[in-house]
Amino acid sequence: MNDAIEKRKELFLTFAKIGLFTFGGGYAMIPIMERETVENKKWISGEELLDIIVIAESTPGPIAINAATFIGKKVGGFTGALFATLGVVLPSFFIILAVSYFFEAFREISVVRYAFWGIRAGVLALILKALYSMFKKCSQDILSYSIILLSAAVVLMFNVNVMIVIAVCAVIGIVSSALRRETE
Numbered sequence: 001m002n003d004a005i006e007k008r009k010e011l012f013l014t015f016a017k018i019g020l021f022t023f024g025g026g027y028a029m030i031p032i033m034e035r036e037t038v039e040n041k042k043w044i045s046g047e048e049l050l051d052i053i054v055i056a057e058s059t060p061g062p063i064a065i066n067a068a069t070f071i072g073k074k075v076g077g078f079t080g081a082l083f084a085t086l087g088v089v090l091p092s093f094f095i096i097l098a099v100s101y102f103f104e105a106f107r108e109i110s111v112v113r114y115a116f117w118g119i120r121a122g123v124l125a126l127i128l129k130a131l132y133s134m135f136k137k138c139s140q141d142i143l144s145y146s147i148i149l150l151s152a153a154v155v156l157m158f159n160v161n162v163m164i165v166i167a168v169c170a171v172i173g174i175v176s177s178a179l180r181r182e183t184e
Helices: 002-020 026-040 046-058 063-106 109-138 142-158 164-184
Strands: none
Touching: 002 026, 002 063, 026 046, 026 063, 026 109, 026 164, 046 063, 046 109, 142 164
16 A cells, blocks of 8 residues: 555656646656656656657647656556646646736846746757657658658648648558558
């Protein structure tokens, strides 16, 4: 019984740390989530995290909450999912609650504006690190590179809905895997 309580506590505190020290949303959390869950705790592998990120992005809701829920479920079942989810959500909730009380009063202060400018730059760096980390774990073949480039072009240049691009990429992945299995 104590092991189960300790596991829940560890899940909550780990994801609370991820939620507390990460600005910029789910993509900015990925490098910290990788360090904590893959490298430090060894709850999942890097490949499993990549799969979880793909699933978390494809399901409704914020990616960080979905990923925390999936990892918590893997580590501690239903209650693990609950505690990991609460851990990642509650710090942001309380920070937003506190900021909402003071935002209007402090919004025009130049130091606050500069701080948010710096935070945005840091968030961009975290998102780029997550992108690079996921790219390294992606299949290294011409089809994968083509999907990456075409998807980016379609979204950026033609403003196609991201969900359509994800669905088309999923179909391409399924068809490609089926064709590879037939030739093996």
